[in-house]
Amino acid sequence: MGRVLTVLVAVLALSSVCFADDAVNGHKIAVDDKSVRDWKGTAPEQENTFVVSEGEYIWKDASGDDTGNGKYVYPENKALKKGADLKEFRVTFDNDNLYMLFKTDRPGDWWVPYRIVGIDTDGASGGKGGTEVLAQGDMDDYSFDSGTFAELKVAPELACEYVVAVSSTYKGRIWDAKGKLIARKEAQPDDTPGFKVGDYNWNAVEVAIPWELIGGKPAEGTAWRLVVATGQQDNDLAREVEEEVSEYRAGGGESSEDNGVDPDVFDLAGADKATQEKELASYKADGEPGDANSFAVISKSFLTVKFGK
Numbered sequence: 001m002g003r004v005l006t007v008l009v010a011v012l013a014l015s016s017v018c019f020a021d022d023a024v025n026g027h028k029i030a031v032d033d034k035s036v037r038d039w040k041g042t043a044p045e046q047e048n049t050f051v052v053s054e055g056e057y058i059w060k061d062a063s064g065d066d067t068g069n070g071k072y073v074y075p076e077n078k079a080l081k082k083g084a085d086l087k088e089f090r091v092t093f094d095n096d097n098l099y100m101l102f103k104t105d106r107p108g109d110w111w112v113p114y115r116i117v118g119i120d121t122d123g124a125s126g127g128k129g130g131t132e133v134l135a136q137g138d139m140d141d142y143s144f145d146s147g148t149f150a151e152l153k154v155a156p157e158l159a160c161e162y163v164v165a166v167s168s169t170y171k172g173r174i175w176d177a178k179g180k181l182i183a184r185k186e187a188q189p190d191d192t193p194g195f196k197v198g199d200y201n202w203n204a205v206e207v208a209i210p211w212e213l214i215g216g217k218p219a220e221g222t223a224w225r226l227v228v229a230t231g232q233q234d235n236d237l238a239r240e241v242e243e244e245v246s247e248y249r250a251g252g253g254e255s256s257e258d259n260g261v262d263p264d265v266f267d268l269a270g271a272d273k274a275t276q277e278k279e280l281a282s283y284k285a286d287g288e289p290g291d292a293n294s295f296a297v298i299s300k301s302f303l304t305v306k307f308g309k
């Protein structure tokens with residue numbers, strides 16, 4: 001009897017280790033189906049926590065924390081008065097693709113938020129390298145192909161191998177660590193095959209990224225870190241936040257020039273409101289416009305997703 005009990009205790013201990021492991025065993029998602037019902041997992045009840053449910057990593061973000069440095073207010077135009085509050089972010093996968101789902105609040109008109117995800121494939125295992133500048137681009141070019149111009153950096157240990165940006169209801173870009181454009185989705189004949197962006201009702205967007213674009217499917221047990229940021233968009237670039245609010249520009253930042261150094265980011269995943277505000281306020285306000293050395297640096301607001309089978 002004692003031996004049976006010992007075995008039972010050992011099995012229970014092992015199974016609790018498995019639960020604590022939180023590895024995601026993924027499943028296929030249809031991105032062109034105008035439905036998010038294929039995301040089957042149940043979100044956590046508590047804000048700013050995550051669960052792994054039905055083969056999905058699910059982060060539930062707080063409502064009403066879309067305040068950037070703590071002082072951001074939306075533009076006055078009613079189409080732009082809301083829409084960058086991240087509510088939920090999910091990740092799953094199959095043998096072909098990585099899938100992501102962003103849920104946000106619904107804007108006053110079709111101005112869905114600008115969504116940026118930095119992917120750090122090796123930081124969780126102590127790996128180094130990647131880009132610390134998460135959201136900028138070529139100032140001479142100033143187009144979606146060259147970057148997002150949201151003025152945001154990550155800490156060296158969070159340096160990203162890939163940056164994904166989703167704009168409007170159907171557009172996307174992926175850059176590598178050197179800032180080279182590696183995938184484009186624009187509803188054009190030269191779209192990168194397999195890279196999909198599908199809007200649902202202006203408050204959710206599904207994304208499929210073929211594994212071959214981002215270094216291949218991770219081995220079982222691999223953990224990736226994801227930095228998830230939302231803001232507003234303007235011509236498929238991040239809409240500038242300025243010092244004074246106006247009809248088409250948000251206020252509460254510390255720059256009255258385009259491409260200042262205050263991040264054009266209202267919300268982040270991965271941390272509570274106080275931590276997120278502190279990180280988004282960590283820019284050097286007197287920095288030259290567009291100078292990455294003066295950008296806010298994210299070190300705590302990130303998600304760790306562990307891949308299972």
Ligand SMILES: [Ca+2]
Pocket residue numbers: 029030031032033034035036037038039206
């Ligand atoms: Ca779907």
Ligand SMILES: [Ca+2]
Pocket residue numbers: 061062063064065066085086087267
């Ligand atoms: Ca939020």
Ligand SMILES: [Ca+2]
Pocket residue numbers: 061062065086267268269270271276
């Ligand atoms: Ca948040």
